[in-house]
Amino acid sequence: MRGLDAAEDAELLPLKVNCVTMRGTNDDEFVDFARLSLSRRLTVRFIEYMPLGDAVLMHGPGHRADGRGRNGQASHLSSALNPLPAIHASEIGPAGGCGAQDRGDVLVPEAEVRARIENELGPLVPVDRASEAGVGPASVYRLAQGDPKGRIGFISAMSAPFCATCNRLRLTADGVLRSCLFEGGEVPIRELMRSFKDPAQRRRAVAHAMTECVRLKPDAHGAHGNQQMSRIGG
Ligand code: SF4
Known part of the structure; x- marks a missing residue:
């Protein structure tokens, strides 16, 4: 958090926090990550886990x-x-x-992450992708409630390959x-x-x-x- 504070203070914007969603590792933290977008000028991006390696x-x-x-x-x-x-x-x-x-159950698809966030923090509304610097393949939203300073993005290569x-x-x-x-x-x-x-x-x-x-x-x-x-x- 001190690093985020320092980055914001130094105007190192746009600021992005990437969260690879993994069941059994951080699936109890998605709402906490999303909540960061209420008070901070950053985009929290939830990225679907892609299994690499053993094949x-x-x-x-x-x-x-x-x-x-x-x-x-x-x-x-x-x-x-x-x-x-x-x-x-x-x-x-x-x-x-x-x-x-x-492990076969690691992937947490975007729909599940969104549902968890919206159940706790209310609906997400789409944001024009063109207004997001360095948007890449992300779809971008903001929380409809709470006057958020930041945004929430999803990069969903498994459930919606691009x-x-x-x-x-x-x-x-x-x-x-x-x-x-x-x-x-x-x-x-x-x-x-x-x-x-x-x-x-x-x-x-x-x-x-x-x-x-x-x-x-x-x-x-x-x-x-x-x-x-x-x-x-x-
Ligand atoms: S081709 Fe598809 S899986 Fe491969 S790097 Fe590009 S988006 Fe990812």
Whole structure:
């Protein structure tokens, strides 16, 4: 709370507090988080938990289960370059994460979070998304009662996937371009970058790899990710 006070005092706005909703971990705190929006100039964003991790055991390291992506196309770059390194046992399952991905009941969908908040604090009314700086994929509301200073947002990738509008690629620390945080097809580019001495050629090769990677984006993600978050980055 002192950190929030300091951020507000220093006018570090807009201020956002992200709350990943997890049954058995913080599902008794949703109303308390929402209540922050009454007295503080911030947006509390409730983010549905996405299970990442263990499916790597079933599908092999670093690739979608079917090895294909959007439009059913396989990446020839992926197959032409070196396979990704194997996943170390310490990165799999509870040893590699919080273990929540191994429990089937962790997800708390937006509808349940909203119901809990509205039962305690009254109705939520929609806010124009364009008025929220850095809104990303969030839908934004405010409490109708209590003259709130802040807002409440929901990012609900599990109950309402927004993959069709996703514009993100990720680059992992070991040089793999990843089409999707959750289960994306991947294009290794480390060796590709090292193989071109000419900067212009290297730029063209990377641009081509990025195009390939975009083609691997899922139309909609599945129920379980295929890499530990620690390998992907945020
Ligand atoms: S494509 Fe992947 S990263 Fe983008 S919204 Fe869907 S699950 Fe998330």
